[in-house]
Structures are given as C-alpha cells and as structure tokens.
Amino acid sequence: MTYSDSRTRLLRGLTIAAAVLFVIGLYLALFWVGPERQQGAAQRIFYVHLGSFLGSFIAFGATVVAGIAYLRTRDPKWDTFGLANVEIGLGMAAITIVTGMTWARPIWNTWWTWDPRLTSVTIMWLAYAAYLMLRSGIEDPERRQRFAAVYGIIAFASVLFTIIIIRVRPDTIHPVVAGPTQADPTGSFEVSGRIRDTLFFNLFTFAVITVVLVWYRIRLENLTQHVMRRKLEVLSEL
C-alpha cells in the first residue's frame, strides 16, 4: 500500500496536532478552569463527556454520508469509510457512557439509572455494535457493503433520538447544555466564562482526535484488504 507523501504528511501533522490539543485540553479542564460550586471536581468530567459525544456524532454522521455515497457509486472505498467511522464512533460513545457513569455516581448517587437519555444512548451504542455483527454475518462482499450502507443510514436515527430525547421527555434527569428542556434535570450548571472556553476547546480537540483515528482506521482497513489480496495471489501461484 502506498499513499501520497502530502497525505501522509498531513496525517502526521494532524496526529501531532491532536496530541498537543489533547494535552492542552487536559490542562484547561483539570487546572485552568476552577471547580464548579455545586459539583466540584466531578463537573470537570463534563468536558470529555461532551467532547467524546461530539466525536461519536461526527463519526456516526460520516457513516450516513458513507452509506449514501456507497449506494450512489458502489465504490468500496465508501464502505471502508463507513466501517472506520462506526468503529471509532463506538469507542467515542463508550467514553461518553463511562465518563457519564463516573459523573452520575456523586451527582445522582448512582452509577446507572434507566433514564430516557441513558436508555437511548445504550440503544445507540448497541445499534452500532450490531452494525459490526451484521457485517461479520454476510460473506458476499457486495451484499455486505450494501446492507452495511443501508444499516449505517438507518442507525443514525438512534443518534438523533439520543439528542432529542432530553428535550422532549419531561421525566429525564439528564442536564441539557444547550437549548430548552421540559424536564427538571439534576446536575445542571451555568455554562459561562472559563467553563464555556474549556468546553469549546475540548469539543474541537475531540473532533480532531476522531478525524485522526478514523483516518488511521481507514489505512488499517486498506492494508488488511491489500494483504488479503496478496495472500490469494500467492496461494493461486502455488
């Protein structure tokens, strides 16, 4: 597998940028911004919790683009793009769920509750985990790619559902950062000043990290396909 030097340089540059942004983001979240009055240090989890959710949103959103592009062009590169985004999106969503649990323990006095938002994010995670299972269950490559493209588009409904649910269900206790809510959430706080700046910086950082990880995952998948083809060539020569 060979890639153009300019693309490889860009990927290396982005990787370094992501690492630097990550360190600065940690510094801002842990030292620069002060502890929130009610929640103390637990509120600092919010920066990576929301950042990682943005990462998963970008990745799952890109899966929709990949699905539509694949169905229009039937080009396998879009299938690879979709697969890479789902895998990285799942990792990012796992960070969202786990950091949410560690925040919930001191603020809600429980690691987990079947609140509408927590339930919907679990459904979202499982929906994308099922995408990987669906792929592994279909042997014919063309059929697998077609099914995965359609499933990747439909599964995005679970992401939209997760975003909307806390804004329409009055019985949720999950805080809403932006926009109105009908509920009376537990653990809300005012997003202002340094909290806002730190939040935006971490949102940007996680977006860059997601792009970098997806890019590496695409290269990994391309290399996997290349090695498989070479293996078949060698076997046919024997």
Added chain:
Amino acid sequence: MDFDFGKYAEYMALGYAAMVFILALMIAWMAVRFRALRAQQEEIARLEAEIAEERRRSA
C-alpha cells in the same frame, strides 16, 4: 503539588482514567493490527521470492 481540584476529585480521576484507557485501547488495537499486517506482508514477500526462485531453478 498544592492544588485543590474540588470535592469528588476521585470520581473525576476515575472518569479521566477511563477516557484515557479507552483511547489507549483504540490506539493500541490499531497499532497491533498494523504490526501483524506488516509482518504478514513480509512473509508474503518471502514466499513470493521462494516461489520465483523455485520456478527459475525448475525452468
């Protein structure tokens, strides 16, 4: 270092540790796969060279 994170610092540490662990796991998984594939590439190249050598001898 004399720095006060505020109350519930242990949960904050747990959350950040979990985040770093999952990120590290994702990166490590890809790094291991890259290594294994490169090893396979070398093996394929070695096999191809062997096949070519054998064909040359038998020709």
